[in-house]
Amino acid sequence: VNHGWIKNAIINLGWELPINRIRVFPRPSFEDNFLPWFELGVASGSAPIIDRPSIARRGQRWFYEISRGLTAKNDPIIDIIESTTENLDVVVDRRFPTRPVKWVTLRPINPERTWEVAELQVFGEGYVRQTVYRTDILDFGRPVAWSKIRWEGAEPEGTRVEVRTRTGNTEQPFRYSRKQRTGQFASVDRREYNDVFNAVTVADPFSSGSTRGFELVKKEVDTENWSFWSPAYDFAAGLRDATAPPSAWTDGATFLSKSPARYLQFEVLFFPTGETAPRIERIELLFGDSVADAVIGEISPTVTTDFQPHTFTYVVRPILREGNSGFDRLEIATATRVERLLSVKVDDAEVGEEFLRDIQDDRIVVGFDKLVGSEDTEKRIEVVFEVPVLRFGQKFTGFAFSSDDPDIRQQVEEGNATLRFSTNSLSVKTPRGGELIGELKAIPAAFSPNGDGVNDQVLIQYQIRALGNSVPHVLTLYDLAGRVVRRLETEPGAAGVYEREWNGRDEAGKRVPPGTYVYTVKVEADLGKQLNTGTVSVVY
Template identity: 45%
Template sequence: MGWFDIRVGDASLPFQDGACGRTPGRRWIKKNDPLLSVLHSTRENLDVVTDLRFKRQSIRFLTFQAYPLRNWELAEFEIYGEGFVEEMTYITQILDFGRPISWGQIRWSGELPEGARVEIRTRTGHTPDPKLYFAPNNNGDLDQITLKDYLKIDALSRLPTEYDTENWSFWSPPYDFAAGLRDETLPAEAWQDGTPLLSPGPSRYIQIAIKFFSAPFAAPRLDQLSLQLGEAPAAQEVVGEIWPIEVDSFEPTTFTYVVLPSFAADNIGFNRLEILTHARVDTIESVVLDGSPVDPDLFPYEILDDRIVVQFPAVKGEEDSFKQLEVVFNAPVLRFGTEFSSWVFNSEDPDQIRQQVRPGNATFRFSGDVLAVKTPVGGNLLVNVEVGPNPFTPNGDGLNETLTISYNLREVVADRTVSVHIYNLAGQVVAALPPTRSRSGQFSQEWDGTDASGQRVPPGLYLYELSLDVEQGERKTGFLAVAY
C-alpha cells in the first residue's frame, strides 16, 4: 500500500463500543472522523514491514485507512502499549442474599501506589434487576415488559431502559480506600476494621462497582472485598426527617429530628439512634419516645465531634410500629445540603449492625420529608475564627499555657490544607503549626508559645495568619498577646 493514515482518540470521545446496540449520546466512528487525531500519515510507503513508534499517550480508539481502496493487502496489524491500562471498571453481578438483610461494614485488602486511585461504590435493591424495560403496545402506549421479551426486540428498535428508582438506590459516593482497608492485626471475625456500607438496607440485593485508575507505571490492586451483614434487621423500615430544612446563618440552630419505625415479627428491634451531624452539637435538649420524655440520667446520650448517639427503651415487634422517636438538638450547618444521616441499632446485638434511616414522612408536623438542610450560598469558607485565651501565659505555671485557634470550614467538600503561621511585628515568622487537611467542619489548633527552635518567644504582641489552600485563596489574620 502506498498511502495510509492512522487516527486515534482517547476514552473521552463519544463513540459507541462495538457494532451492536446503541447508547444515548454516543455514535459510531465515521470514515476520516474529525474527532480523531492523526497519529501517522504517509503518501508514499515502500516498506513491506512498517514499524511505527510514537510518544506514549492514552488511546481508546484507533482507525487504519489505506489508499487506494483496492489492490493492497494487510497480513498482520499489531499494537503494543507501555505501562498499565489507564482506567478499568469491574462490576459484580447482582448479588442475591435470598431475603432482606441489614448491611454493616465493608472492607478490602489491596495496594494503592502513589498516583493511582480506586473508586469503590455500592447500590442495593429489592428486585433482581435495577432496570425497567418498555415496548409500545397496539395503541401506541408504553407497556412494561420483561427482560426476556425486551431481548426479543431488534437491537436497533429497542427503547431506552429506565432506572428503577422505586426499588433500587443510586450508586453510593466512592468509599475512602484507606478507611476500608483490612487491618491484619485485628481478628477478621471481630469486624473492628472497615468502613460503614453507605447503601440503604434492609435489602435483598446488592451490586458493587470498582473503578481502577492507574499511574503510567503503577497500578492499584484489590485482593479481596468482604461485607458484614445481619440476617435479622433491626426493623422492617425506618424513615426520618429533620426540621427546619433551611437556615439563614452558620450559627447553631435548634433542629428537631423525628424517626418512625415499622416492624415485622422477626425484627430484633433497636435502642440506639446515631445521627451524623458533621459538626459538634452544642446541646441535646430532649429525647422523646412515643410522646414520653426519655430520662437522660437513665438513658445518657453521647456528643462526639461529628455525631450524637442517643439511647432509649428498646422498641421491637409489631406493637411498637409507628412509635415516633424525636430528638431536639442545637448544631451548626457548615455546608449547603448537609445531610443528617442516621442509623438505628440494638446495643444487645453482638455485631451491632446499624440500619440506615431512610428520608421520608416521619411526622405530619413537618412538610420536608428530608434529612438535608440548606444554608446560604456564597460567602467566606473560613468562619467563626476564635483565639483564646488572649493574652496567654506560657510560663510553666499550668495556667493559660497554650493558645487555641478554633475555626469552622464551610462549603469545603474535599480535603484542603489549612496552615497557621505566627509572626512578630517585624513580619518575621516565629512559628508555623503543622498543616492539616480538612473539609467542612469545626477544628482547632494549639500553639505553646515556642518558636521553631523550641524556645519560648519573648512577651509582646504577635500576628496570627490562618490560611486555607483553595483556588481563590482565603486567610484570616488577627493579633494575639504573650505575657509572663
C-alpha cells in the first residue's frame, strides 16, 4: 500500500447496529504487513453523513478530506475508539461497550512502511435501537371503506411498537416539482426529481453557473389525494383476541386514516431494548364497500367558556352515488356521556321516536331511514345534544354505517356540511389551564352501610379535564385523624366523567364507625399534579 496513504477507509454498515468489537488483520503469511499506526473510529446513524460521496443532501456531508501533514487531524464527526503509533499486535482486536454504530473508519497514521488490511471484522450483540418497515403501496382496485385494524404480536416491557397507516386515491403519495427560470416550480416525474436531487451540481437556471441539485427540486405530500401518516395505533387496542372467532371482529382498533380510499400503505416502527424486542406477526384489516363517496361533517359551537354541559349541533352531509351501499346509522364519539339528546333531523324533517336513539357512556348512536343512491345525496343529518367538553381540542369523531353491516363504518370527514355554520371542524376548544379535577361530589352526602339494602353505598363522582392521554387517578378515603381507611385506584383514563362506589368498609373489609370521612382524588400528569378533596358522612 502507498506509504503516503493517510485517509480513512470507510465502511457503511447500512444501518445503525449494536457493535462492541472490531478486528483488523493482514493475510496469513504476511504478518509483517500488520498496521502499527492507526486510528480506529465509529459514527452512529444520527451523524449527519450522506450514504455516498456522489450525492448531496441538505444538512449532510461526506467525510472530510484529510491532509498529508504529519499532524493531520481526523474528521471531528468520527468518534475515535483508539489512536496509536505503537501497536505491536498483528491482529488488532478491540472491544468496547456496546454502542449504536453505522460507520466504521480505519486510518493509517503517517505509515512508514508497507502495510495491509486483509480483513476487517465487526461484531455486536442485541437488537438495533429502532427498525422501520414500510410496505409498498397496496392497490385494492377501487375505493373502499376502512373500518378496523388488528394484529398478533407482543410488546414486552420497555419496548414499543408504532403502527401507522396512510391512504390515498392516486398511485403514489408525493408531488414532485423543479424550479424554472421564472422562479416558479413546475411538476416533474419521480425519475427527474431523483436525478436532480442526487446530483452534486446542476446548471443553475438563474445564472451561467451551477448549484446543488436539492436546491432546485421539491417533494411534497399530495394532500389533495393522500392523507398524512396516521397517529400511532394503540398497540393493546389492536391486539387480536384469540378467544373470539376471527370473523366476529369484536377486537381490533378503529382505522385512523382517511376513508374511503383505493390505496393503502403501512409503516411499522420497532423500538427494542438492548436484549428484548417487540414483534408483530401479522396484520389484518376489516374493510368493505364505501357507504358513500364522502361523509362530511361539522359541529357548532367550536368554543366553550367552561366545563359545564353545552348544546351542540352536529351536521353531516353525505355525497352518495350509485354503487355506494348507503347507511342508516350515525355514531358520534362524545368522550363523556351525553346528558340530553334533543333532536335528530334528516333533510330538515324530525326523525320519529321509533328510530334508534342510543346514549352510551362515551358516544351516541342515532338511526333513520336509509340514505342510499344519488336521490339521497346532500341530505343533511342534524343531531342536537347536550354534553360537557372536558379536553381542549376534543374531536367529535363520527361514523356512518348500515344496520345491515355494522362492522363496516365510514369515518366522517371535517368540512363544509352546512351553510348555517362556518366552522368546517369537528373539534371543540375549551378553556386552557385551570383545574384538572372538577365537579367532585358524593351522592348521597350521607349514607348508612348497615346491610339493609337501602342507602348502603355512596357514589363519588368527578371530572378529569384537559387530559388527552390516559393517566392513573387515585381515590383515597381518610378518617378525621388522617389515617387511610380505603384506597380505590381507578383504571388509567383521559378526560371524562368518573364514578367510584364505596361500601363503607375499610381495607380489611370491616364496616367503618359512624362519622365524617374525607375523600381525595389525586391526578399526576404532564400538565401538573392536583389533589381535590370532599367529605362524606356515615350514619347508622
